[in-house]
Amino acid sequence: MRLTFLGTGAAEGYPAPFCHCAHCEEARARGGRNIRLRSSLLVNDDLLIDYNDIVAASALYGVDVSAIETLLITHSHVDHFQPEQFFIRARPFALTPVPMLNIYAPYDAIQMLRERVQRSPEEVRYRAFQVAPGDRWQSGRYTIRAVHASHGTADPLLYIINDGARTLFYSTDTGPYTPEAWAMICEERFDVVIMDETMGTVPTNGDSQHLGMDAVLDYRALFEKEGLLRPGARFIAHHFSHGANPHHEALVEFFAPHGIEVAYDGWRLEV
Numbered sequence: 001m002r003l004t005f006l007g008t009g010a011a012e013g014y015p016a017p018f019c020h021c022a023h024c025e026e027a028r029a030r031g032g033r034n035i036r037l038r039s040s041l042l043v044n045d046d047l048l049i050d051y052n053d054i055v056a057a058s059a060l061y062g063v064d065v066s067a068i069e070t071l072l073i074t075h076s077h078v079d080h081f082q083p084e085q086f087f088i089r090a091r092p093f094a095l096t097p098v099p100m101l102n103i104y105a106p107y108d109a110i111q112m113l114r115e116r117v118q119r120s121p122e123e124v125r126y127r128a129f130q131v132a133p134g135d136r137w138q139s140g141r142y143t144i145r146a147v148h149a150s151h152g153t154a155d156p157l158l159y160i161i162n163d164g165a166r167t168l169f170y171s172t173d174t175g176p177y178t179p180e181a182w183a184m185i186c187e188e189r190f191d192v193v194i195m196d197e198t199m200g201t202v203p204t205n206g207d208s209q210h211l212g213m214d215a216v217l218d219y220r221a222l223f224e225k226e227g228l229l230r231p232g233a234r235f236i237a238h239h240f241s242h243g244a245n246p247h248h249e250a251l252v253e254f255f256a257p258h259g260i261e262v263a264y265d266g267w268r269l270e271v
Ligand SMILES: [Zn+2]
Pocket: 010, 011, 077, 079, 080, 173, 239
């Protein structure tokens, strides 16, 4: 399974355009891996998770998204889902043919899709499918399961994705897992886990809609203890907000001793 990070930041990006706090200024000065678009991940070359800064990511990181046939939308927040941008798949914005795109999304995002896509499904070449927690389905070579996220939209989802060889858990924009979500997670064994670390040094509690450093460390240990990680599994933090997360190199220094890697934009890895 090949993974390419199109973005690894929270809703406002990192640095945040309208912010001159110490973290944002440090990121501007350091550049490189400190510059983060909004979170999105390409799996192999044909499955994309979330649809946001796709124009910037494609131009800046040379990511080719033209072959995507499966798109998973985690939830309807604007940093994860921008249906107004699907027209760029239609002529004359794309002059070469695109394959049919199967979009899987929670019901509120499906509603937005119907209202906001500025071209017909035929022109954009998409089909939309509503999915809910617990659903399991096949899309191309992928077996996918939707898991409930603890987050602020109507029906936010996390995804467990198997490509026939490896299993990925894409866990963005969620607070601590509900008992139901945790039970589903415990039915799987993972080769790679990508986990929300929006809140940095802010303590995570039962009402949190995101995780911080403390919770990511705890979950890394819990996944290990429960035997959910296959040998050599990668455990990766992402979706960083500038508010309480230091610059990239400091995050690496903090997480490395705990067997946790820090995602950055444009990162390509094979698992
Ligand atoms: Zn987000």
